[in-house]
Amino acid sequence: xxxxRYKRELDHSYTLGATLTFELxxxxxxxxxxxxxxxDTQMTESTKELINICKTHDVPVEKNDKAxxxxxxxxxxxxxxxxxxxxxxxxxxNHLMFVNPSDAxxxxxxxxxxxxxxxxxxxxxxxxxxxxxxxxxxxxxGALFHVRxxxxxxxxxxxxxxxxxxxxxxxxxxxxxxxxxKALSPYTLIYGNEATGLPEEYASFCETVIIPHSKExxxxxxxxAAGISMYKFSRSL
Amino acid sequence: xxxxRYKRELDHSYTLGATLTFELxxxxxxxxxxxxxxxDTQMTESTKELINICKTHDVPVEKNDKAxxxxxxxxxxxxxxxxxxxxxxxxxxNHLMFVNPSDAxxxxxxxxxxxxxxxxxxxxxxxxxxxxxxxxxxxxxGALFHVRxxxxxxxxxxxxxxxxxxxxxxxxxxxxxxxxxKALSPYTLIYGNEATGLPEEYASFCETVIIPHSKExxxxxxxxAAGISMYKFSRSL
Numbered sequence: 001x002x003x004x005r006y007k008r009e010l011d012h013s014y015t016l017g018a019t020l021t022f023e024l025x026x027x028x029x030x031x032x033x034x035x036x037x038x039x040d041t042q043m044t045e046s047t048k049e050l051i052n053i054c055k056t057h058d059v060p061v062e063k064n065d066k067a068x069x070x071x072x073x074x075x076x077x078x079x080x081x082x083x084x085x086x087x088x089x090x091x092x093x094n095h096l097m098f099v100n101p102s103d104a105x106x107x108x109x110x111x112x113x114x115x116x117x118x119x120x121x122x123x124x125x126x127x128x129x130x131x132x133x134x135x136x137x138x139x140x141x142g143a144l145f146h147v148r149x150x151x152x153x154x155x156x157x158x159x160x161x162x163x164x165x166x167x168x169x170x171x172x173x174x175x176x177x178x179x180x181x182k183a184l185s186p187y188t189l190i191y192g193n194e195a196t197g198l199p200e201e202y203a204s205f206c207e208t209v210i211i212p213h214s215k216e217x218x219x220x221x222x223x224x225a226a227g228i229s230m231y232k233f234s235r236s237l
Numbered sequence: 238x239x240x241x242r243y244k245r246e247l248d249h250s251y252t253l254g255a256t257l258t259f260e261l262x263x264x265x266x267x268x269x270x271x272x273x274x275x276x277d278t279q280m281t282e283s284t285k286e287l288i289n290i291c292k293t294h295d296v297p298v299e300k301n302d303k304a305x306x307x308x309x310x311x312x313x314x315x316x317x318x319x320x321x322x323x324x325x326x327x328x329x330x331n332h333l334m335f336v337n338p339s340d341a342x343x344x345x346x347x348x349x350x351x352x353x354x355x356x357x358x359x360x361x362x363x364x365x366x367x368x369x370x371x372x373x374x375x376x377x378x379g380a381l382f383h384v385r386x387x388x389x390x391x392x393x394x395x396x397x398x399x400x401x402x403x404x405x406x407x408x409x410x411x412x413x414x415x416x417x418x419k420a421l422s423p424y425t426l427i428y429g430n431e432a433t434g435l436p437e438e439y440a441s442f443c444e445t446v447i448i449p450h451s452k453e454x455x456x457x458x459x460x461x462a463a464g465i466s467m468y469k470f471s472r473s474l
Contacts, residue, residue: 113461116450146453179472211468213353216383220464224350227461228468231448235416 001034001060001082003067006134012084013132015142016072021081022050023142029057031083031145036064041078050079071134085132088148090121094186095165096230097123097158099202100193101222104129108139109223115143117227117234122149123158123188159205162188167206168233170225171198174208181209183233194222238271238297238319240304243371249321250369252379253309258318259287260379266294268320268382273301278315287316308371322369325385327358332402332425333467334360334395336439338459340431341366345376346460352380354464354471359386360395360425396442399425404443405470407462408435411445418446420470431459 006013012033015021024032035054041047054061071080096119101107107129114122129136131149152158159167168181169190190206192198197219202208211228213220220228243250249270252258261269272291278284291298308317333356338344344366351359366373368386389395396404405418406427427443429435434456439445448465450457457465 109458109461112454113457116454116457118451141454143454214355217349217353217378217380220350220353221346224346224460224464227457228465231465232468 001036001062001064003036003064003070003082005070008130008132010085012082013137014071014134015081015083016077016134016138018046018050018079020138020142021079022046023145024081024083025050025053025057025059027142027145028083029053029059031086032057032059032081033084034082035059035061036067036080036082037061038068038078039063039065047079088150090123090148090150092162092186093121094119094233095121095123095162095188096226097125097155097188097190098128099125099155099190099198100196101128101191103194103222104133104135105139106194106221106223107131108136108141108144110226111136111140111147111149112143113223113227113230115146117230119230119234120147122147124149124151125155125158126151126153155202162186169198169202169206169208170210170229171203171208172210172219173200173203174210176207176209178209178211178229178232181207183236187233189226189229189233191222191226238273238299238301240273240301240307240319242307245367245369247322249319250374251308251371252318252320253314253371253375255283255287255316257375257379258316259283259290260382261318261320262287262290262294262296264379264382265320266290266296268323269294269296269318270321271319272296272298273304273317273319274298275305275315276300276302284316325387327360327385327387329399329423330358331356331423331470332358332360332399333463334362334392334425334427335365336362336392336427336435337430337433338365338428340459341370341372342376343431343458343460344368345373345378345381347463348373348377348384348386349380350460350464350467352383354467356467356471357384359384361386361388362392362395363388363390392439399423406435406439406443406445407447407466408440408445409447409456410437410440411447413444413446415446415448415466415469418444420473424470426463426466426470428459428463
């Protein structure tokens with residue numbers, strides 16, 4: 001199996017690490033194309049178990065040191081999964097929306113937290129980070145395989161399809177404390193870019209909300225603001 | 238001014254970046270030893286302002302490209318502050334406690350969030366990450382200069398000094414939903430290591446609590462669990 005450095009244009013991506021590759025094989029074996037094992041790897045019970053799962057699903061297992069040189073040059077990874085990327089569509093219900101998110105690690109943390117609080121449908125407005133970036137896949141700790149992520153070129157396109165969703169936009173300019181909001185379902189929680197936040201125009205078609213914090217910091221970081229509000233909204237309905 | 242790669246044993250550390258160095262000069266000019274400016278730097282208004290603040294506080298400003306080669310080999314940083322490390326003592330009141338935290342970036346995110354929710358006193362049980370690691374300083378976005386951090390060799394030492402604090406330990410083995418807790422002040426929120434959590438013995442001298450999440454993830458990540466509970470406890474008293 002030929003491997004190459006990950007690029008957005010590829011039709012496949014990689015799970016770097018044994019635990020993550022296990023998640024792939026447990027959750028989405030239908031997407032798995034191959035599993036690579038480094039020739040240094042000790043044949044532990046869990047490696048044998050992984051190989052067995054691959055056999056069950058007819059996924060080829062290869063000793064392929066070249067793949068490790070290309071995909072994990074730091075050499076702290078002994079198992080890699082290669083999987084097909086899937087074009088997904090989000091379903092009706094409560095959503096999260098991220099507008100122009102730019103950090104791969106942050107997005108992974110967000111997907112993990114979203115999975116923890118039961119949010120399965122995630123809209124992303126482009127330009128944006130690629131959720132199939134192996135850094136995102138890794139930071140999500142496999143949560144990517146639990147959620148549906150759909151990219152939209154414009155927020156209008158999203159609004160047209162989900163016009164019944166109540167939109168709550170997290171903005172530092174808002175004067176509405178998140179605690180005072182009685183959320184109506186289905187709803188969409190909306191977050192801006194790490195550095196620039198949401199464009200002001202979002203205030204014209206969303207209810208704006210804020211998580212109050214001391215003036216000693218400029219803002220909470222994006223995964224934190226998203227995580228705290230996901231917790232709050234998932235618990236108060 | 239001689240600079241060397243950061244090591245825990247040094248009596249000083251560094252703020253890598255202009256914004257962070259501004260925070261140092263605004264919040265703790267008493268700790269600043271020097272500010273280095275890369276010879277590539279354009280003399281913007283904000284650089285001039287920084288130089289003025291340094292003059293006011295008698296902090297030397299140097300063109301020192303060697304410092305950048307040593308401290309920021311990636312070359313994405315044009316201003317560096319050098320500051321004296323301070324041995325701090327936490328004060329009476331509500332505390333956060335981290336037991337054997339190991340990730341420098343996580344700890345920075347935690348300090349930033351703690352500052353946002355008004356937690357100023359942070360106990361760390363060793364062995365643990367060094368909060369003066371430039372990675373932590375950077376991830377904290379200057380919040381390090383707002384908080385007091387004190388290291389303890391054992392949790393017993395901490396308990397002896399703060400015996401009146403009500404202790405709430407976040408443990409995945411707990412059956413007590415955080416939402417049901419009516420926290421008594423002063424209190425201490427206690428979190429374990431990123432990979433291993435808290436030792437079971439903590440259940441014998443703490444009230445254990447959990448942030449419920451779906452079974453699809455193993456746990457929330459440490460900054461997320463800490464941030465969500467800081468938010469919750471700071472809002473419910």
